Amino acid sequence: MRNLFLALFLFLSIQAVYAQTNIALPVVKSTIKGINIYGKPIDQQTRCQHWHSELDVIAIKFKCCEKYYPCFSCHEEEADHEPKVWPKSEFDSKAILCGVCGTELSITEYQSSNNTCPNCKAAFNPGCSKHYHLYFDTEGKKIE
Ligand SMILES: [Zn+2]
Ligand SMILES: [Zn+2]
Ligand SMILES: [Zn+2]
Numbered sequence: 729m730r731n732l733f734l735a736l737f738l739f740l741s742i743q744a745v746y747a748q749t750n751i752a753l754p755v756v757k758s759t760i761k762g763i764n765i766y767g768k769p770i771d772q773q774t775r776c777q778h779w780h781s782e783l784d785v786i787a788i789k790f791k792c793c794e795k796y797y798p799c800f801s802c803h804e805e806e807a808d809h810e811p812k813v814w815p816k817s818e819f820d821s822k823a824i825l826c827g828v829c830g831t832e833l834s835i836t837e838y839q840s841s842n843n844t845c846p847n848c849k850a851a852f853n854p855g856c857s858k859h860y861h862l863y864f865d866t867e868g869k870k871i872e
Contacts, residue, residue, distance in 0.1 A: 752777060753770045753777050753780065754770065755768045755769065755770060755777065756769060756770060756771065756772075757769075758771070758772055758774070759772075760772060760773075760774065760787075760825060760827060760830045761830030763796060763825060763830065763832075764795070764796065765787050765796050765797070765798060765825075766795045766796065766797050766802070766803075766806060766807075767797040767798055767799070767801075767802025767803060767805070767806045768798070768802050768805065768806065769798055769802075772827075773785045773827035773828055774786060774787040774796075774798045774825065774827030775798065775827070776797075776798035776799055776801075776802050777802075778798070778799050778801040778802065779798065779799050779853070781853065783851055783852060783853035783854075784798070784853050785826065785827035785828050785850055785852065785853075786824055786825060786826060786827060786838075786852055786853075786856070787824075787825040787827060788823060788824060788825075788863050789821075789822070789823040789824070789825070790803055790807070790811055790812065790863075791811075791812040791813060791814045791815075791818075791823075792807070792809055792810070792811055792812040793807060793809070795807075796825050800859060800862045800863070811862070811863075813861070813862070813863055813864055813865050814835055814863065814864045814865060815865045816865050816867075818835075819834065819835040819836045819839075819864070820834045820835070820836055821834060821835065822834050823835050823838075823863075824837075824838040826845040826847065826848065826850060826852075827850075828845060828848050828850035829845060829847050829848035829850065831845065831846075831847040831848070833845075833846070835864055839860075839864075843856075843857075
């Protein structure tokens with residue numbers, strides 16, 4: 729009998745831990761100035777279940793499907809295909825969306841923006857540069 733209680737106790741504790749680590753923020757339908765945001769957005773400024781600090785206010789249009797996602801994980805979990813990065817020759821394409829004002833920036837404009845929206849001056853997360861290689865062709869170099 730004691731063993732049964734012990735087993736039950738262990739089972740319940742594991743469940744509790746499991747529930748705590750899986751807090752999923754509610755996904756909302758997100759459209760910014762008529763542009764749909766796919767993946768798992770949680771607000772109307774492109775924050776998502778994966779990245780949702782004060783500064784996480786840009787979405788990236790993926791080369792493969794030409795759809796805006798808040799982040800790489802959003803595309804990975806929701807899209808049914810492998811992601812493609814933007815080649816250097818297309819860095820003048822509008823592929824970054826400011827979630828605060830809805831302005832679309834080209835990759836070149838974004839990379840020279842100093843992490844500030846040229847239109848509304850919203851601050852972007854400078855940490856995003858660590859992930860450039862997931863979205864843009866960086867010739868194998870990881871920009872740290
Ligand atoms: Zn895609
Ligand atoms: Zn995400
Ligand atoms: Zn802006």
